[in-house]
Amino acid sequence: MMDKFKKIFVKSNIGRFFIYVFLIFWALTTIAPLVWVLNNSFKDTDQIMDSPFGFAESLNWANYQKAVERVDIIRSYINSFIMSGSATILVLLFGGMAAYILGRFEFRFKKFFTTIVALGLLIPAFSTIIPVYDLMIKLNLINTYPALILPHVASNLIFAIFVLSSYMSSLPDSIEEAAIVDGANRFQIFTKIIIPMSRPALATVAIFSFLWSYNDLFSALILVSDRSVRPIVVLLNEVSSRYGVDYGLQAAAVVLTIVPIFLVYLLLQDYIVKGLARQGSVKE
Amino acid sequence: MRQFKGDKKVIIMFLIPAFAFIFIFLLYPLIRTFYNSLFYILQNTNPRYVGLGNYQKLITDAGMITAVWNTLIFMVAAVVIEVGVGTLLAILVNFIKRGAKFFRVVYVFPVVVSAAALGLLFSLIYNYRLGLLNTIVSWLGYNPIRWITRDSALWAVIAPVTWRYVGFYFVIILTAITKIPKTLYESADIEGASRLQKTRHITLPLIFSDIRISIIIAITGVTKVFSMIWIITQGGPMNSSQVLGTYLYSVTFQRRLFGYGSTIAVFIVLFGLLLVVLTNKLLKSDDNGGYGTPGM
Numbered sequence: 001m002m003d004k005f006k007k008i009f010v011k012s013n014i015g016r017f018f019i020y021v022f023l024i025f026w027a028l029t030t031i032a033p034l035v036w037v038l039n040n041s042f043k044d045t046d047q048i049m050d051s052p053f054g055f056a057e058s059l060n061w062a063n064y065q066k067a068v069e070r071v072d073i074i075r076s077y078i079n080s081f082i083m084s085g086s087a088t089i090l091v092l093l094f095g096g097m098a099a100y101i102l103g104r105f106e107f108r109f110k111k112f113f114t115t116i117v118a119l120g121l122l123i124p125a126f127s128t129i130i131p132v133y134d135l136m137i138k139l140n141l142i143n144t145y146p147a148l149i150l151p152h153v154a155s156n157l158i159f160a161i162f163v164l165s166s167y168m169s170s171l172p173d174s175i176e177e178a179a180i181v182d183g184a185n186r187f188q189i190f191t192k193i194i195i196p197m198s199r200p201a202l203a204t205v206a207i208f209s210f211l212w213s214y215n216d217l218f219s220a221l222i223l224v225s226d227r228s229v230r231p232i233v234v235l236l237n238e239v240s241s242r243y244g245v246d247y248g249l250q251a252a253a254v255v256l257t258i259v260p261i262f263l264v265y266l267l268l269q270d271y272i273v274k275g276l277a278r279q280g281s282v283k284e
Numbered sequence: 285m286r287q288f289k290g291d292k293k294v295i296i297m298f299l300i301p302a303f304a305f306i307f308i309f310l311l312y313p314l315i316r317t318f319y320n321s322l323f324y325i326l327q328n329t330n331p332r333y334v335g336l337g338n339y340q341k342l343i344t345d346a347g348m349i350t351a352v353w354n355t356l357i358f359m360v361a362a363v364v365i366e367v368g369v370g371t372l373l374a375i376l377v378n379f380i381k382r383g384a385k386f387f388r389v390v391y392v393f394p395v396v397v398s399a400a401a402l403g404l405l406f407s408l409i410y411n412y413r414l415g416l417l418n419t420i421v422s423w424l425g426y427n428p429i430r431w432i433t434r435d436s437a438l439w440a441v442i443a444p445v446t447w448r449y450v451g452f453y454f455v456i457i458l459t460a461i462t463k464i465p466k467t468l469y470e471s472a473d474i475e476g477a478s479r480l481q482k483t484r485h486i487t488l489p490l491i492f493s494d495i496r497i498s499i500i501i502a503i504t505g506v507t508k509v510f511s512m513i514w515i516i517t518q519g520g521p522m523n524s525s526q527v528l529g530t531y532l533y534s535v536t537f538q539r540r541l542f543g544y545g546s547t548i549a550v551f552i553v554l555f556g557l558l559l560v561v562l563t564n565k566l567l568k569s570d571d572n573g574g575y576g577t578p579g580m
Contacts, residue, residue, distance in 0.1 A: 015479060016379075016380070019376045019379055019380060020380070020383075022372075022373075022376060023373065023376055023377065023380070023383075023387050026369070026373060026387075026391065026450075027386075027387055027390045027391070029447060030390050030391070030393060030394055031390060033405055033406075033409060033416065034405075036409075036416055037405055037408060040408075045414070048414050049413075049414065053419065053423075093301075094301040094302040094305065095302060097298040097299075097301065097302065098298060098299050098301075098302035098303065100298060101294075101295050101298045101299050102299075105291070105295055107292075107295055113299065113303065116303070116306060116311070117306075120306060120310055122553070122556060122557060122560070123310050123311075123314055123553070124507065124508055124552060124553070124556065125508075126508075126528070126529055126532050126549050126552050127313075127314055127317050127549040127550070127552060127553045128309065128310055128313035128314055128317065128549075129313075129536075129549075130313075130316075130317060130320060130536060130542055130545055130546055130549065131312065131313035131316035131317055131320070132309060132313050134316075135308075135313070150305070150308075150309055151309045153305050153309075154305040154306055154308070154309035154310050155309070155310065157302050157305055157306060158306070158310075161302065186291065186294040187294070190298075211396060214398065215398040215399060215400070215511070216511075217398075217399065217400045217510065217511040217514065217515075218510045218511065218514075218529065218533065221514075221533075221537075222537055232398070232400075233398055233400035233401075233511070236398070236400040236401055236403075236404050236515065237400060237514065237515055239404065240403070240404050240407055240515050241518075247408065247411070247414050250404060250407075250408055251408060253404065254401050254404050254405050254408070257397075257398060257400075257401040258397055258401050258405075261396060261397050261398070261401075262393070262397075265393060265396050266389075269389060269392070272392065272396060273388065273392060273455055276392065276395065276452055276455045276456070277455050277456055277458075277459035279452075279456075279501075
């Protein structure tokens with residue numbers, strides 16, 4: 001009985017058919033909500049009520065206009081890009097420097113520094129936020145860009161040093177030796193040889209530093225919640241709690257947040273997929 | 285690697301910026317949190333030493349107990365749904381040729397999108413009057429349902445959070461599967477093995493260590509969940525969907541109890557460490573039993 005079932009189900013095309021059914025079903029759990037929210041973002045509340053599944057008859061931009069005028073979504077976009085962009089650049093710079101040393105040098109306190117990086121993986125933002133908040137109040141930085149940039153640099157440096165130092169240590173010694181014979185100093189070796197050769201790892205670090213910073217609601221709510229500096233995720237939280245009845249505005253805000261990520265994702269998907277797979281091995 | 289004269293200076297100069305950041309914004313705050321957990325601090329003024337008072341409060345606080353309990357339930361769901369469905373999808377995608385790339389693109393996308401945006405999307409889906417779910421329910425001829433109640437709220441947040449991460453484990457497992465040498469499958473084909481047999485005897489044993497790592501990441505990952513729950517339910521109604529992160533936030537930044545909040549933060553760190561040790565231990569002992577894992 002079991003064997004017969006196996007033969008029919010697994011070997012034949014029927015097996016293939018069910019495989020596709022399941023794969024398509026799971027794909028729909030992603031695609032359907034996105035299409036639904038995109039469609040509804042072009043309708044007003046009455047139209048959503050009257051024909052919830054009907055396609056928007058014309059592109060009604062009113063919800064998007066509201067998102068721009070009433071909650072100033074463009075300002076939040078700019079804030080997000082400034083803060084996450086700065087954090088990413090600093091992570092690449094300082095992370096690259098530290099990784100070069102930890103990946104390619106032997107020295108007395110090396111173990112101490114690698115242990116700190118390993119420990120850093122176990123420190124969640126929840127456990128540091130209260131003193132960081134205190135510190136930012138004392139430095140008068142609350143509700144300014146550095147309030148979010150600085151802690152984001154620190155937490156993303158951990159992942160950056162992990163990935164970059166293991167990549168840099170795998171680069172062959174011979175190139176560096178040849179450069180030294182030619183009279184290059186360490187700084188020149190770092191900028192002219194190590195950095196260019198580490199480009200794939202740097203790309204992975206850049207993408208994930210940016211994404212994590214961009215997506216972090218918790219720290220942003222606490223450190224940069226003011227309208228003038230709030231990033232896009234804080235705006236989404238605001239829209240959800242304060243404009244809860246304005247369905248169209250909420251739909252438009254969701255679409256405006258997802259579309260740019262979608263475009264970047266299509267462009268960089270190979271890097272992203274490889275980077276995600278890597279995170280599995282970082283924890284090993 | 286060898287060192288030259290003057291390299292000492294380079295080493296110091298290159299390490300200083302990164303480790304200054306790590307000390308000031310990670311290590312110092314972590315230690316400070318442990319210290320603060322021994323004080324009663326309202327807002328951030330006039331700390332009053334209370335010894336282990338906050339810790340006594342912690343073990344009797346109904347909100348905290350709910351948050352811990354919910355986190356544990358969440359962990360089981362995370363392993364079953366995130367790792368389970370992720371592994372299943374990876375095995376199935378590996379069987380097919382046409383459309384494999386499309387499925388990969390679609391499954392991974394939610395991992396990349398901001399949890400905040402997905403949270404708002406799901407609160408629209410759950411909406412009583414206009415939400416996707418109730419639209420379907422009334423289209424089928426039933427009365428609309430309240431999706432977020434005290435009994436259902438935890439599941440209403442577990443569903444989207446675990447759904448979002450399926451793609452992450454899908455990628456980890458799929459990458460592991462593609463590393464399996466093709467020759468193993470080819471010789472199995474010659475012997476007439478079915479898909480199920482190949483999966484059981486070749487694929488699963490060879491990806492077991494990746495599944496193990498995925499389970500560890502999934503379990504420890506639950507202690508970091510915040511955004512989606514905060515946007516969908518804020519831990520409510522009546523704390524029913526509270527997890528560690530959301531409870532810490534509401535105690536610290538809504539009720540402004542900074543000292544007690546620090547105690548919760550300490551708990552989260554220790555809980556996380558305990559989980560890493562436990563999951564490693566539990567899953568490692570399985571590694572040598574049952575499954576032969578050649579070369580791993």
